[in-house]
Amino acid sequence: MRSNDVTITRGFIGQIASFATGAGLLAIVLAFLWRNGIDSFVIVSVVVTIISLIVWIGATPAEFRDFVTGRQVRYGTSAVFSLFLLVGIVVLIYVIVERSAIVVDMTQSESFTLDRTTIEVLENVREPMQIIGFYSPQSVVQRETDDQFFRLYEVATDGMVSRRYVDPDEEPALAATFNAQDGDVFLAYLNDDGGINFSTLSFVPDTGTQERDMTQAISRLLISGTITVYFDLSLGELDPLDNTANGLSLVNSLMQENGLVTQPIGVEALAAAGQSMPQDASALILARPRQQPSEGAIAVINNYLQNGGSLLILADTQSPFMIDGSPFNAYLWENYGLRMLDAVVVDPASSGETELDIISAAIFDSQISAGINPQNDPDSATQFRIARPIDINNDPPVPNGRIIMSSEASYAETNLDALFQNNDYAPDPGEDLPGPFTTVAFADDRADSGSRVLLIGDSDFITNGQISSPLGNAFLFMDGIGWLTDFSTQVEFTPQARVTNIPALFITGQQLDRVAFITSVIMPAIALFLGVFVWFRRSRR
């Protein structure tokens, strides 16, 4: 009976050393090609090869002599050359196949195939843009996973969307220019010289839905600079550059990050100068005006709306803007069937810390409320602190409607002096108004003048201190801007995400036990039984 004991012989050492010599020679060639010259890798490979060679000669000198002089040279050299030739052919085929990027997506949900919507977006790419990904050596797997998607964009656009990867550890200065972390991805147009146009640089957020993230980023870049939103500042409104808790710098940045251009403007100044709103105005925002607009300013706004403009009004109670009987309130009622009421909504059933912090109770399906879904995500609700009710004309001059309402239990406190001076509010059946109340409403005259109006009975919710508290506030604002400017229809489509549409596994405990028994016991036992049977039969021969 033969033994399987391992015996270390000179021959064995010589054999291992000969392998090491061959491997060392290969390493020298690869290192030389890889490093494009002689460096430490090549030198280490040379040293290892020489040591292996010495060991080989020392351990089995006769074999080595035969190798270099005998027929082994003839056959061996031929074998090595033919091997190199074969490896060369295999590598060549692999490189050709790799460059052809032939990929078959076999997933049921076609998770790795660009959606039709994405293809339509990519058809609009006319200038070269680049996806710039920052990946360190530790993120090489992530890079490969992402690259599979990015490559699809490059192929679909015939190279108009290209890819570039940067190692933030190797190029820290470049990473700092982008303010990039490991794994961050950016998108930008390229200049004529192939350099990055930094003025168009945009961050591609990673929400775990790769195709949607990238396609939306490309869409934002495509429309970048084509949509301009003006913040009026002539009526004492909130300042989009103010970065205090009561400022609007966060929403201003949010809009700019989405490719929108934001500009300040003064409608009163325009009226005084006899000018109109700029032609490029996609929307005008009146964020908490503190005074009533003049007749001239109303005329400027009316002219803008009649020419297809869009208007967002965020109206609070503590100012004379849109008080009952004011000209602008009357203007909106007559032309759009919307007006503000002089009251504050109190909602005992759907509110935050106090009954004045009202949380969206009824939400009507609309593009404006698309992001608000408190049933599935409580943080997507909106919260208004001291909100003003909106009255809606049921026989409106243009189509209008409700977006958000308070609960059935709400009422509108009309004694504003008592409320603001003494924090005194209570339902007074004779004086206060019974709910529910509309707090967000719209009017849509696209069929005629093309104008759109979005009226919200609160302005605090978009201030820096409250825009993300809860997140629904930001959703309402951005979806509202999206509706007013048509930005949403251009960007907020939903190309498929890399998520499976197969439902979660549902299996009872009994079924699980049965599956476990069949697979873990029966099947291996059959193999074991057959093995024992074969052994038994062989042993009886």
Added chain:
Amino acid sequence: MRGITLIFRREVGQYFASPIAYLIAFAFLLMTALVFNNDLTVSIGVKPADPAVIPTFLSFGMVFFAPLLTMRMLAEETREGTLELLLTAPVREGDIVIGKFFSAWFFYSLLLFITLIYQMILLSIPSTSLDLGHMFAAYIGIWLYGGATIAVGLMFSSTTENQIIAAFLSMSTLLIMWLGDLAGDIVSTVELANFIRKLTLQGHFASSFAFGLVRVEDAAFFAGIITVMLFVTIRIVESHRWRG
């Protein structure tokens, strides 16, 4: 071709006549069953069952199973002197190597095919569903992957007459080829890490086949490994004729 068929039949016959092959099958099925059932348990009510769970496990498991399947194939023939006898028979060295390779790949394919029963059992249960396309892609991938690992194992089996050394060398090599995902942790440049990953088995399975994606370049990689390894093995076996 006739030579290949003859060797293939002989080797397959030896597999089914050997209790060791059944023991390997027993261990293979037991481990895959445990992995499959574990995935079912953690998936209930959370996510669909992972159609690639068995292939993903085997991408590591084959580092050990492939050498077990191949270690005796040429090493034992060399040790017992039957390889010399075989070389005097009217079959070429290529027939011997390719026939042995296909027999090991066939046995592996059979084991892999048996694990499809797990998926069939799952599909037979009402209220469960499976991404069949994803599953088939993963199985195609691990089948090619297995072929490459077997070719590597066979090559090492031809280099020595000791089965244990053959198994050890192939396991070490396959482990290094499997560890490609960690390349980024040991090198300083991302391009080198990517280059190393492209040379590894995991780099051509974990980000493609395991996700339900069939990339022709990955199939070409595995086919290339098989071709080169078989060529080297044939040359090594051939060297028995002219080595001193």
